[in-house]
Amino acid sequence: MGIVVFSYASETKESRQEFEFQKGLTVEKDGYSNARVLNDDFFDCTMSATVTLTVGVAKLEVSCSASGATCEQALATAEGCVTAVVKRIITAIK
């Protein structure tokens, strides 16, 4: 769909989200760092993908988080999840 974007931390509102990554991997978007290493041990990576549907002035925010052995795997799963959820929602509210 080409619309899956990272959620990222915001210092201005309550929607702060934190992500877990393998050691040393950081992701930055729009000047925000949304990654932090929680500990030094290897662990599953958890990633989140969010899609926003704008309906007039209303916003429907759909997000999925997924875990995987690698961050790439987790992100792919999260993106697949959010795409599936959006499709289900669109079908449900037609």
Next chain:
Amino acid sequence: MKYHIFFAIPVMAALALPTQTQGQAEADVNYACVFNIQFDRQQFPVPYHARLLHAGAVSYFDAVRDKTFALPANDGLSMEPDTLLQVSKYFEADEMVFAAVSFSGKEVLYRDTLHSMIWTMTDEKKNIDSLECFQAKTRFRGRNYIAWYAPSIPLPNGPWKLGGLPGLIIEAYEENRDLYFLARSVQFRPTDIPVRYKGAVSRYPGFPEYVTYLKTTLEKIEGAMSAQEDGNCIDCQTRSKVKLHLWEKVLD
């Protein structure tokens, strides 16, 4: 007879404003508007050009996005009409009609009570250009608003759904400035209200129906989410959630 007030002009001489009432006055008010399209989450203020047309006992307001302003590249799917915050007010019927976008992308008009917010007048006053303005505050559908109105322009109207004060609202904003209006010009002249908003107000569904529509839709969405969880959660490691952000917090 035309009267023009352009706030870009720094010094205004004494204004010969008409002593008209809401029943007779015709005015064309241009507002600069800024709307944080990512309200309640992040900051992404977007400029709009807004206009209030007041013609006797009827008025029409809408806001058009400044097309020179680039929206965020990854803002997801958008079903945004050309104009936002459309509101028609019918002073004799004490009602207004506003435009909402359904989740299928259709524009639907609903009725609402005219100026149902309860204002608290404060002692604050300031000049906006040459107009002496007084402050009033209100809480309306989950948000706090501050308005500055000019008693010297005796129109109890204002941008969007705001109004009901003893003077035209010159400046108004939500307390976090996620929605902001500032009048840039006021012209007293004959105005044409869009034809589609003429006629009986009663033909439109009421505000309770709008709230019911939102609730029903949200239930459908949550149902779809449950189905997603049921189908995937045994062998997957995903968690999904959905949140509906409404400007008027009618579901809280």
